[in-house]
Amino acid sequence: NEYDTTVKGNYKGITHYHGLYDQSKYFDNALTRYFSKKGWNFKQYSILRSLSELLILKVLVKRYPELQQQQVSCHAAHEHNGRMLPCGACEKCRRIIGMLMALDEDPKRCGYTDEQIKNGLDALEKKGVKQLGSDAAHLYYLLLSKGHLKATEHSKKLAKMYPEIVSLRFDLERSNSADLPLYIRKPLYKILAKYSEGCVIQRKGKWYTFTPDKDYLNQPYLLRKKDEYKTT
Numbered sequence: 126n127e128y129d130t131t132v133k134g135n136y137k138g139i140t141h142y143h144g145l146y147d148q149s150k151y152f153d154n155a156l157t158r159y160f161s162k163k164g165w166n167f168k169q170y171s172i173l174r175s176l177s178e179l180l181i182l183k184v185l186v187k188r189y190p191e192l193q194q195q196q197v198s199c200h201a202a203h204e205h206n207g208r209m210l211p212c213g214a215c216e217k218c219r220r221i222i223g224m225l226m227a228l229d230e231d232p233k234r235c236g237y238t239d240e241q242i243k244n245g246l247d248a249l250e251k252k253g254v255k256q257l258g259s260d261a262a263h264l265y266y267l268l269l270s271k272g273h274l275k276a277t278e279h280s281k282k283l284a285k286m287y288p289e290i291v292s293l294r295f296d297l298e299r300s301n302s303a304d305l306p307l308y309i310r311k312p313l314y315k316i317l318a319k320y321s322e323g324c325v326i327q328r329k330g331k332w333y334t335f336t337p338d339k340d341y342l343n344q345p346y347l348l349r350k351k352d353e354y355k356t357t
Contacts, residue, residue, distance in 0.1 A: 126153075126171035127181055129260065131299040150174060150304055157348050168348070172313055174300040175293040176321075177260055179224050183291075184320045186230050196221075196235045213241030220254045220264075222246065227267035250277045263290040289325045289332045293317055296327035302337070303347045310342050 130148035134141050146152050153169045160167040173181055186193040198221050199211035211218050218237070222245035225232045232242050249268065254261050265284035268274040293314065294300050302310055314337060318324075325332040 126150075127173045127176050127178055128294055128300055129177070131174070150299065150301075154304065154348060161348070168306055170305055172305075172309070174304065175295060176317070177290045177294075179227070179260065179264060180291055180293075180321060182221075182224050183228050184317065186225065186228060187320055188316075190234075194234050208236070210236040211241075213237055213245065216252075216255055219245040219248045219252070223249050223254065223264055223268055223273075226273045227264055227271065229271075246273060250274050250280050252279075253283065259285075259287040260290055263287040288322065291322045292332075293321045293324045294327070294332070295324065295335075295337070301347070302341060303344045306346050307343065314342070 126148045130145045131150045132143050132145060133151075134143050142149055142151065150171070153171060156169040157167070160169070176184070182193075185196070197209045197211055198217055199213075200215040200217050201212040202209050203212065204210070211221070213222075218241070221235075222232045222237060222242055225235075226242075226246065232245075233239070237245070246268075249265075254264070262283055262285040265274070265280055266286045269276060269280055269284045274280045295302060305313070324335055324337055326335045327333075
């Protein structure tokens with residue numbers, strides 16, 4: 126439930142969430158309110174809201190390499206000798222292959238073969254990926270700049286640097302610090318900061334570099350409750 130899964134749309138007066146409601150912060154907050162009304166001290170939230178898909182994978186592969194070794198992000202995974210493996214041919218596979226190469230990591234670690242890696246990169250030179258425009262553009266920028274893709278008409282057209290993709294992103298809608306309980310913010314951002322290239326905040330549709338200060342980190346919890354510091 127990363128940065129780009131909180132989206133709202135409107136079709137002929139009907140509000141919708143582009144099929145992503147259960148991955149949005151609106152769903153998290155609705156469930157937290159429901160738990161509160163039932164008298165249950167549970168809070169639902171995502172610790173990944175400020176991250177892009179690329180940055181999530183970076184945290185996974187750099188901080189938890191043994192766990193990433195078991196990653197199977199694939200639309201047609203299959204079992205082989207007691208292990209689940211990716212198909213290596215679907216859109217999601219070529220996206221994972223591309224992101225791991227962009228992060229200077231080896232896709233073979235999580236089950237891709239040399240042939241699948243080559244085919245995935247070849248496909249990226251001709252086909253796109255299902256990511257937000259800025260996410261895909263920065264991925265192509267990294268792959269081209271590191272020599273993992275040929276400079277084809279397709280890849281050159283898509284490639285563009287968007288520094289916010291590898292930064293912790295904050296705004297009032299999708300990634301608001303106030304959506305997280307106070308006690309988790311500082312330790313969480315301390316971990317994530319090790320793998321990001323700084324923090325940015327959105328104002329009037331533009332991203333600006335900033336450092337979350339004490340006042341920002343101590344904003345009142347949106348769904349505040351007197352016992353929010355309790356952990357049991």
